[in-house]
Amino acid sequence: MTTSRQAYKIDAEHPGSEVAAETAAAMAAASLVFRSSDPYYSLLLLQHAEQLFEFGDKYRGKYDGSVRVVKSYYPSVSGYYDELLWAALWLHRATGDVKYLDYAVDNAEAFGGTTWAVSEFSWDIKYAGVQVLASKVRPQSPLLLLPAAGEKRCTEERHRKILEVYNSKAEHYVCSCLNKSDGGANVRRTPGGLLFVRQWNNLQYVAGATFLLTAFSDYLSGGGGGGGVLRLPGRVHHRAASTVAYKEDKAFIGCAQGFDVWFGRQKDNPNALVGAIVGGPDAKDEFRDRRSNYMQTEACTYNTAPVVGVFAKFRQLQQKQEKQQQQKQQKQQHLLQGLQPQTSSYK
Structure with missing residues (x-):
């Protein structure tokens, strides 16, 4: 193929927090998948995930401002706060380190995690995913284990209150998709x-x-299937x-x-x-x-x-x-x- 395949990059002078944080989230999630079958690769993924998150958080900026050519195709409408929260929660899930939960809790309101009530989840808007992932963190949860210290830390009261708000926003998304929202926000x-x-x-x-x-x-229960005849495009x-x-x-x-x-x-x-x-x-x-x-x-x-x-x-x-x-x-x-x-x- 003779089509141009020019590559672009982000760096400290040309930040792209969405790209860095989303990649960090993906690597953190993948590290869980490979933890038992390939421990070395799992640790490598986790190491790079933490580095990318730190980079994306330190050098904040929208990637379509640094790589302007993407603005016509994949503009960052929601900004990068949702990706930073998304990455922090996946890193918390993968490492058990409470500092990542602290990040998601301390920035919940300022970054829109507990203020955005959305009815869609996409490559751009991660808030619904953030809220669902946060809702899976529970008091006394094994996810709050600190591997380094080996001690169990209960969710602090400030964690508990913010996680409840995250959960309520997750329920809003779920109810909207199931057409059970009382506020008229059904999809x-x-x-x-x-x-x-x-x-x-x-x-x-x-x-x-x-x-x-x-x-x-x-749990999953059987739902009503759609009718019609299957025809592939x-x-x-x-x-x-x-x-x-x-x-x-x-x-x-x-x-x-x-x-x-x-x-x-x-x-x-x-x-x-x-x-x-x-x-x-x-x-x-x-x-x-x-x-x-x-x-x-x-x-x-x-x-x-x-x-x-x-x-x-x-x-x-x-x-x-x-x-x-x-x-x-x-x-x-x-x-x-x-x-x-x-x-x-x-x-």
Whole structure:
């Protein structure tokens, strides 16, 4: 591909607190995943997460002010305070160090964590995620263990009060998504029942809501499924999917040629995007399967990522149920063995 792939950076003179803090949060979360299977890599992730958080907090500034080219595509509307809170809470969860909880509590109001009542969760606006994550911190929680000292520290009263406010904001988000908000802040729904936040790539908000509701609930119960017939989009707005595969045609395809020849082609894409989630239907449940209709047919990583988390939770629940079933069967076998008549050696 001949398209320019210029890289940009943030530094002390050109800050980007959103990028630094979001990356810190991702690395802290990933360190939990690899803690048992690859302890060294887990510690490495955590070390860099703490460094990035410190950097993003020390050199504060919006990344689209430093890298102005992104302002037309991914502007930072909510600013960087939500990402700093997001990173602090993930670092607290990963390290158990109370200083990160102190940060999230001390800056809760000033940074909007306990003042923003939102009805969406996206790549830009993290407040709902912050509030749900904070609501999972409980008094006497193992998350308040300090690994260095090995001592347990109870949540101080100031922690308790602020965490309760975080929890109330998380409940606002959940109730809005479930159409149970008393304040009239319910998320709009399509005639078919799909959450609808806005026209451009609406499924990112649906995926985010699914993830946060899964994380917020202590248990999952079966809900009503949507009706209709499953039909996968055939003309996804994605260059690699819409351009002929190299193994089929080894001729060089330049950037302009890929657009002129393949983008406007009135046929389905020659390649399937496995696992991708596109923007989805509009407010009337209508979907125009055209590459030029990028608001509905563009596939984005921030659509798929939350759903991966949901599937991971489902897998965890499945494994738990399988283990419980196995233990139940073993117990029944032991009981049956105990009821079997004993043969006597006496005649």
